[in-house]
Structure formats: C-alpha cells, structure tokens
Amino acid sequence: VVFCLQMPVMSAYERRFPTCPLIPMFVASDTVSEYKSEDEAIHVIERRCKLDIDAPRLLKKIAGVDYVYFVQKNSLNRRERTLHIEAYNETFSNRVIINEHCSYTVHPDNEDWTCFEQSASLDIKSFFGFESTVEKIAMKQYTSNIKKGKEIIEYYLKQLEEEGITFVPRWTPPVACKLESSTSHTRRPVSPAINVPDSATKEGLNNKEILNTSSSPSELTAGTPDGMEV
Incomplete structure (x- = not known):
C-alpha cells in the first residue's frame, strides 16, 4: 500500500503512543529500550504493546489469555527522512509467527510528500486445532489496519494543524564549535x-x-x- 501525505508525518505518528483512541484494541504500551544518537539524527525506540484481539471468547479461554503482546521497534532517521517500523508477536511465538513492516519515506517525485508502505507475514505452526480460525482472525485484523492506516495519520495531522503546527523544520547537522588553541596560530x-x-x-x-x-x-x-x- 502506497499513498502520499504532506506536513509533519513523523510528529503525527508519534502521537499514537502510548495508546490510540482510533485503535480500540491497542490497550497500552511500555517503552522497553530507547536510543538517540549524539547529533539526534537517529532515534530508535522499542515498545511492548498490549492488544485486545477481537477473537471469540472460547478461543481466548482455550488459549488461556485475554491480551496479546507485540514488540514494536521504530527506527527514525532524520538525516534520510525515513521511519521504519518492525513488529512481531511475543505471545504464542512458539505457535504463531507474525511479522509486520511499515515504512515512511520521502516520495521520489515530490520531497514534500511522504510514502507509506506496509507488509506482513503470518506463519501458523499449531494452535490447539484452531489454525484456520486464527488465520481468518489475523487476516481480518491486518486488512482492517491497512484501511485505518491513512485515516489515523490524517487524524493526527489535523490535530497538529488545529494546534497551529503545520511545519516541522528539517533536521540539520549541529554546528561544531572548533576552538583552536593558541599554539596552533603562527606567531x-x-x-x-x-x-x-x-x-x-x-x-x-x-x-x-x-x-x-x-x-x-x-x-x-x-x-x-x-x-x-x-
């Protein structure tokens, strides 16, 4: 899925945390680790997200869980103006493997636009005999997320606009202050x-x-x- 957006998309995306009202199943999130480069060009943050999956109560009872946990890693590169998001399931990882990747990049024809791409993979090894049901639930959930992706970003962009934030300055490398010692001057x-x-x-x-x-x-x-x- 690729579409174009304008304005400060990165700032809008960060507003989805720790919870998002437009994603009811997204109950909470906690920061697991965070890294920022010295020049602030790179920002990597890893979160543990708590989800209330829309699944039959019987299936939840058999699985013995009410919530499903995912680990999400966001890598923001202000120098290259990219945001890459990787997510995988922590719950039932020995039975079901879910990997999702999203990316926000600069449009090749218009640097004021942002391209959004999303992909995912699902591998069900075994799930108490409910493999087909789990696959249908996962596909339904993923399809729903694709449709909401643009809607959610536009919601937060509008929120920023209402607050008077329509432009975020691009990252520029910090100016290093080079102090020359007196011995470096030729006298x-x-x-x-x-x-x-x-x-x-x-x-x-x-x-x-x-x-x-x-x-x-x-x-x-x-x-x-x-x-x-x-």
Whole structure:
C-alpha cells in the first residue's frame, strides 16, 4: 500500500503512543529500550504493546489469555527522512509467527510528500486445532489496519494543524564549535632584546651599526623557539 501525505508525518505518528483512541484494541504500551544518537539524527525506540484481539471468547479461554503482546521497534532517521517500523508477536511465538513492516519515506517525485508502505507475514505452526480460525482472525485484523492506516495519520495531522503546527523544520547537522588553541596560530618570532649603550649614542653610531654589534650568541637566547619571551 502506497499513498502520499504532506506536513509533519513523523510528529503525527508519534502521537499514537502510548495508546490510540482510533485503535480500540491497542490497550497500552511500555517503552522497553530507547536510543538517540549524539547529533539526534537517529532515534530508535522499542515498545511492548498490549492488544485486545477481537477473537471469540472460547478461543481466548482455550488459549488461556485475554491480551496479546507485540514488540514494536521504530527506527527514525532524520538525516534520510525515513521511519521504519518492525513488529512481531511475543505471545504464542512458539505457535504463531507474525511479522509486520511499515515504512515512511520521502516520495521520489515530490520531497514534500511522504510514502507509506506496509507488509506482513503470518506463519501458523499449531494452535490447539484452531489454525484456520486464527488465520481468518489475523487476516481480518491486518486488512482492517491497512484501511485505518491513512485515516489515523490524517487524524493526527489535523490535530497538529488545529494546534497551529503545520511545519516541522528539517533536521540539520549541529554546528561544531572548533576552538583552536593558541599554539596552533603562527606567531612572528620576537626579536631578541638589544641593549643600546649610552656610549654608542654619544659617539653617533647609526641603527645598522648597533644591530651588527649586538648580535652575539648570548643575546639570541632571549627568546624561545616558538617566539615566547623568557
């Protein structure tokens, strides 16, 4: 499924947590782990979601559960402007394997649009003899989620618009403050000190003669190699 959306989709999506009124079966969610890169371009968050699956009471009683738990991992890349979502079932994982993948990416023809893609796989190994029933329930639930996907995002986009949020600045790399040490600057060497004897002034010696007579090895040690006086 691919469709295009405008405005701050990423901000709208985050509003689905910890619960979403448009998804009645989504009862609650807890953050399991979270990672943010130093430049804040990458944000990965993993949640444990509690779902009240629309299944016959008899089937729930046989399975011995009232709720089903899924683990969802959201990987947001602000640098590439992508959001990838991976989800898998934690409950009955030894009997049923459900994997779902969703992605929000920039539309190739219009960078102000967002493309949404969703796919899922279901593998039922065994489920107390109710494999066919579980498959029908899973397919019904997945089809319903596809239809609601765009509706939910548009709901939160409208909510943001009502709050006056119609634009979210794109991520830009932080400007690093490079402080150069004083030793990194090239400084002009300081000329050694010159002692001008009173007698030279009296005898009328010119500046050139004074410099020539003052360039002795002992006087050149008045400065360090990097030009700092001692």
